[in-house]
Amino acid sequence: MAAAAGLPLARMADADAASAQAALYDLPPAFKGAGAVSLLHFTDCHAQLNPIRFREPSVNLGIGAMQGQWPHRVGEHLLKAAGVAAGSDLAHAYTYLDFEAASRRFGKVGGFAHLATLVKQLRASRPGTLLLDGGDTWQGSALALWTNAQDMVDAAKLLGVDVMTGHWEFTYGMQRVKQIVDGDFKGGSGSGAAAHRVDFVAQNVKTADFGDPVFAPYVIRPINGVPVAIVGQAFPYTPIANPRYLVADWEFGIQDANLQKMVDEARAKGAQVVVVLSHNGMDVDLKMASRVRGVDAIFGGHTHDGVPVAVPVKNAGGTTLVTNAGSNGKFLGVMDFQVQGGKVADFRYRLLPVFSNALVPDAAMQALITKLRAPHAAKLDEKLAVTDGLLYRRGNFNGSWDQLVCDALMEVQGADLAFSPGFRWGTSLLPGEAITRELLMDQLAITYPYATLTSMSGETIKTVLEDVADNLFNPDPYYQQGGDMVRVGGMSYTMDPNAKMGSRIGDMRLGDKPIEAGKTYKVAGWAPVAEEAKNAPGVKPVWEVVEAWLKSQGGRVKPRRVNMPALVGMAGNTGIAP
Numbered sequence: 321m322a323a324a325a326g327l328p329l330a331r332m333a334d335a336d337a338a339s340a341q342a343a344l345y346d347l348p349p350a351f352k353g354a355g356a357v358s359l360l361h362f363t364d365c366h367a368q369l370n371p372i373r374f375r376e377p378s379v380n381l382g383i384g385a386m387q388g389q390w391p392h393r394v395g396e397h398l399l400k401a402a403g404v405a406a407g408s409d410l411a412h413a414y415t416y417l418d419f420e421a422a423s424r425r426f427g428k429v430g431g432f433a434h435l436a437t438l439v440k441q442l443r444a445s446r447p448g449t450l451l452l453d454g455g456d457t458w459q460g461s462a463l464a465l466w467t468n469a470q471d472m473v474d475a476a477k478l479l480g481v482d483v484m485t486g487h488w489e490f491t492y493g494m495q496r497v498k499q500i501v502d503g504d505f506k507g508g509s510g511s512g513a514a515a516h517r518v519d520f521v522a523q524n525v526k527t528a529d530f531g532d533p534v535f536a537p538y539v540i541r542p543i544n545g546v547p548v549a550i551v552g553q554a555f556p557y558t559p560i561a562n563p564r565y566l567v568a569d570w571e572f573g574i575q576d577a578n579l580q581k582m583v584d585e586a587r588a589k590g591a592q593v594v595v596v597l598s599h600n601g602m603d604v605d606l607k608m609a610s611r612v613r614g615v616d617a618i619f620g621g622h623t624h625d626g627v628p629v630a631v632p633v634k635n636a637g638g639t640t641l642v643t644n645a646g647s648n649g650k651f652l653g654v655m656d657f658q659v660q661g662g663k664v665a666d667f668r669y670r671l672l673p674v675f676s677n678a679l680v681p682d683a684a685m686q687a688l689i690t691k692l693r694a695p696h697a698a699k700l701d702e703k704l705a706v707t708d709g710l711l712y713r714r715g716n717f718n719g720s721w722d723q724l725v726c727d728a729l730m731e732v733q734g735a736d737l738a739f740s741p742g743f744r745w746g747t748s749l750l751p752g753e754a755i756t757r758e759l760l761m762d763q764l765a766i767t768y769p770y771a772t773l774t775s776m777s778g779e780t781i782k783t784v785l786e787d788v789a790d791n792l793f794n795p796d797p798y799y800q801q802g803g804d805m806v807r808v809g810g811m812s813y814t815m816d817p818n819a820k821m822g823s824r825i826g827d828m829r830l831g832d833k834p835i836e837a838g839k840t841y842k843v844a845g846w847a848p849v850a851e852e853a854k855n856a857p858g859v860k861p862v863w864e865v866v867e868a869w870l871k872s873q874g875g876r877v878k879p880r881r882v883n884m885p886a887l888v889g890m891a892g893n894t895g896i897a898p
Contacts, residue, residue, distance in 0.1 A: 363621030366460025521552025613637025709879025726809025
């Protein structure tokens, strides 16, 4: 961490990108020669091809045994644990602190052209390096939705992704996923990116009828003569968190026993390094690491946690390192192993922020991005309004982007209150920046985007909130099945995350009036998982509703008052701002 904390971006603020790149990212390999193994890892880029702004969470609560542990540290708590100086470039990368000022100072992050430059630079100093993609790559932008994920498939192949697993990829449907995996990703013909092969691995996805593997469970690739096995772990709760009808013929799940079997099988075939490429979420990965033997490291995703250290977890077979590499193309994890006597003897790990201003964009990748965007550029760039307040999403509870969506749904549809899914993806905007159609779609671009208006009793409203709260705050990570807390508009409530299931939510109110259990309320929402919702009379995609509302605001959108629940029992929790 001391080495990682030394990135001198503040001193390079006035330098050109080439000079900044040389100063910030000239990382000599930790190990050389025989037995040197390096793996690069990014995850949850959510189809962001261009540099973006992204605010890290100010609330990421850890409950029970997870309290005070990685990844449940935010703000000053994170900086202290990681040994990062306040006000530094890394403080901006890893935390929400002074986000507006820091984002203006240090610039945007991510971008595939900039990521490509960094990947090439690191590969040049680390022969044989593999690039791992943790999934949630094909979804999250208008361009990915409109091209049926082809933009991200082409970009990933050009980036040089070697191995991938998935989650939101499955929301394009089984046929499209198999078309890409069995077609585009096979490579082998032509030249350049077209010939590049990507292995899609997932040991925990099987056919619903006979339990046959849908994808290869793992792949063994040599690095400097060392056989390295990468085992895939797709998001285990895809049919629950997303529409079941999109993956009707496939079964998912955590499947520890089968994972152990695959690890043992890979070792028996000669693998000297075994890693899991996971989309479980970090809490699940930490528990899995304590139960499955023989895994050297888990490269994790799903929860978008930018964790600057590799967390060691003891198990019956030794120690497994657990990492998580953030989201939106904002970070690149670099793991260097030293292999001696057929096993890992030492390691070095760094989580590098991808500062766009400090990396010269790769020309070939930039040309591809320009080509992909060209047919859609006018539509993407259309300005819908200007925001007067900071817009962000990420966090356990409402973000200001979510609040904007809830406010629009309530006003346009005449609802008493609104629910918006607890999605973690979605870029950020600074006050005074334009809300373009592209930036709006960064919050809404899914394959089941339908806006809904439902009559619910007060009792049902409480049941919904309790169910989602247990999903988020169940003390057993294996029962955490989705994103963050459902975002709520128009209604206040209290929450005790430490309470038992069914007892976390209280004091629900519309204004000064308590929600009555037997009374019926009109609830606006979007992203229904039921198949019949898309065929309902007059159904509209949510972006049409929100666009109409934005255009009615007279060109400017006032700052949103974020509707946070009143939290009980969270004093001193490192997952909330002090």
